[in-house]
Amino acid sequence: HSSVFSRMELNVVRAERTLSLLTNTYLANTDSVKTSVALVLDTVLSQNLFAYVGATGVTVETTKRYESAVHKWIARVSSLLVGKSSESRMAGILLVKHTTLQSPPIFVENATKWTTSLLNMLGKADIAAVHAAALQLLLVFMDIVREVPELDREITSAQVPRMNQAVLALADKNPELVDAALELLMYSASWFPKTFRPSIDKTEALCLRLLNGSMAKASGTTCKRAANCLASMPLVGGKVTVEERWFQYVLQTVGTIETCVDHVMCAETPAANAETRQTMPGMPAFADDFIVSIPQAADRITSMTELVVALLSRPVNVDVPIPVDGLVAVASKLALVPVRVANSKSNRAEFGLVPLLAPQLQRAAIRIMAVLAIALGDYMQP
Numbered sequence: 169h170s171s172v173f174s175r176m177e178l179n180v181v182r183a184e185r186t187l188s189l190l191t192n193t194y195l196a197n198t199d200s201v202k203t204s205v206a207l208v209l210d211t212v213l214s215q216n217l218f219a220y221v222g223a224t225g226v227t228v229e230t231t232k233r234y235e236s237a238v239h240k241w242i243a244r245v246s247s248l249l250v251g252k253s254s255e256s257r258m259a260g261i262l263l264v265k266h267t268t269l270q271s272p273p274i275f276v277e278n279a280t281k282w283t284t285s286l287l288n289m290l291g292k293a294d295i296a297a298v299h300a301a302a303l304q305l306l307l308v309f310m311d312i313v314r315e316v317p318e319l320d321r322e323i324t325s326a327q328v329p330r331m332n333q334a335v336l337a338l339a340d341k342n343p344e345l346v347d348a349a350l351e352l353l354m355y356s357a358s359w360f361p362k363t364f365r366p367s368i369d370k371t372e373a374l375c376l377r378l379l380n381g382s383m384a385k386a387s388g389t390t391c392k393r394a395a396n397c398l399a400s401m402p403l404v405g406g407k408v409t410v411e412e413r414w415f416q417y418v419l420q421t422v423g424t425i426e427t428c429v430d431h432v433m434c435a436e437t438p439a440a441n442a443e444t445r446q447t448m449p450g451m452p453a454f455a456d457d458f459i460v461s462i463p464q465a466a467d468r469i470t471s472m473t474e475l476v477v478a479l480l481s482r483p484v485n486v487d488v489p490i491p492v493d494g495l496v497a498v499a500s501k502l503a504l505v506p507v508r509v510a511n512s513k514s515n516r517a518e519f520g521l522v523p524l525l526a527p528q529l530q531r532a533a534i535r536i537m538a539v540l541a542i543a544l545g546d547y548m549q550p
Contacts, residue, residue: 176225180234183217187237191244195263198256201248205259209266218271241267242278249285254295261286261301265308272312279319283309283327290334296344303338303348306331307355314359328360332367339374346378350393357400364404372401376450379475381468391474399478403485414488416446418479422494423447425472425532428465429501432525433508434458434518448472458518466525469502473532480543495540503533 190211194204211217220226220234245267248260264282268275275282286302286309310331313323332353339349353371357364364371375398383390402414423445430442431454451468454461476495506526509519 176223177227177230180220180223180226180230183215183220184230184234184237186211186215187217187234187241191237191241195244195248195259198251198253201259202255205262209262212263212266212270216270218267218274221271221273238274242274246278246281246285249282249289254298257289257294258298258301261298261305265301265305268305268308268312275309275312276316276319279309279313280322280327283323283331287327287330287334290338296342299338299342299345300348303335303345303352306335307352310352310355310359324360324363328356328363329366332356332364332371336367336370336374347387347390347393350375350378350390350397354393354397354400357397357404361404365406368401368404368406372398373450375401376448379448379471380451381464381466381471384467384470391471392478395471395474395478396482398475399482410484410486411488414479414484415491418476418491419446419494420448421472421475421479422491422498424451425469425476425498426501428469428472429498429505431465432462432505432522432529434516459521462518462521463525466528469532470528473535476536477539480539490540490543492540492544495536499533499536499540502529502536505529 190208193200194208195201218238221238223231226234245260245263248256249264251257251260268282283306286306289302290299309323310328313319313328335349335352335356339346339353353367353374357368357371375394378390378394379398383394398417402410402417404413408416424447426441426445427447454464480490506522506529509522512519
């Protein structure tokens with residue numbers, strides 16, 4: 169027993185000395201932080217310095233010294249978070265992140281202070297790397313907050329709505345931060361649905377702006393994230409139930425794809441269901457020149473297909489009515505575009521573009537059928 173006791177004692181003494189050294193020497197001032205942050209992080213990770221918070225089998229004196237070292241470390245990394253230079257703030261984010269991951273109780277004690285520092289950071293001009301790291305750290309924080317009921321009032325109610333607004337504002341201004349912002353918004357809606365309600369309209373508008381086809385070729389990752397983020401919006405509930413919003417999204421997505429198919433096929437007579445068809449709001453009109461507008465329609469089909477996949481594969485936690493007929497019909501319509509064009513008697517110049525787009529359209533059809541097959545499981549009989 170005494171050897172176990174002394175080994176634990178030795179570990180805590182070593183951790184206390186190392187922490188004190190790091191705080192007082194390597195993080196002493198801005199210049200030393202700049203040159204030493206990698207070494208400090210490496211030491212924290214490899215030596216598990218925060219593993220002894222609340223440890224048993226240690227003398228009172230050693231515990232006091234260790235707690236004092238931890239306290240000084242927290243004060244130092246907290247001041248780096250609000251440092252004057254981008255390097256200081258970046259160092260603060262990285263050090264707070266690994267302190268939190270190693271010891272969630274330390275985060276719980278400092279939750280309000282650290283979250284406030286990060287939200288203030290998002291509201292000020294900074295280099296993109298610092299903002300991106302701050303968004304990632306907020307995600308780490310929120311993952312802990314949702315498991316800790318005592319943070320409900322000070323973080324969930326007080327800070328999460330502010331976070332959602334700050335993230336939306338940042339995504340509007342900085343295209344390079346959109347992916348990180350979408351990920352955080354998606355989890356925020358899933359984890360704190362009631363709190364998310366004031367942000368739903370702005371989030372919908374952001375996602376639809378990225379899913380109108382303009383990003384389909386530029387960034388598949390952004391489209392996927394926007395689709396997943398929008399597919400999380402039904403969870404938020406509110407005036408519209410989860411099922412109602414989900415079903416409306418599916419109908420609007422299918423309707424938008426149908427409108428795009430009509431455009432590619434240069435349909436002069438509107439389809440039978442064109443009057444009652446629901447489409448996604450805010451989709452920009454197609455260009456006047458068909459050389460631009462037909463590929464534009466195909467890209468919008470690709471983006472909307474990403475949304476169909478997200479809606480049918482992201483968990484919504486309730487039973488939802490899947491409009492199977494509509495989804496099968498739109499997939500068939502997509503798959504048959506190249507055949508219909510090839511068999512067409514018309515010699516429209518527009519149709520010369522379709523063979524080039526055929527793989528893109530047929531891939532969309534296959535993806536819709538595949539995700540439908542997975543979602544329906546055994547219900548999907550030939």
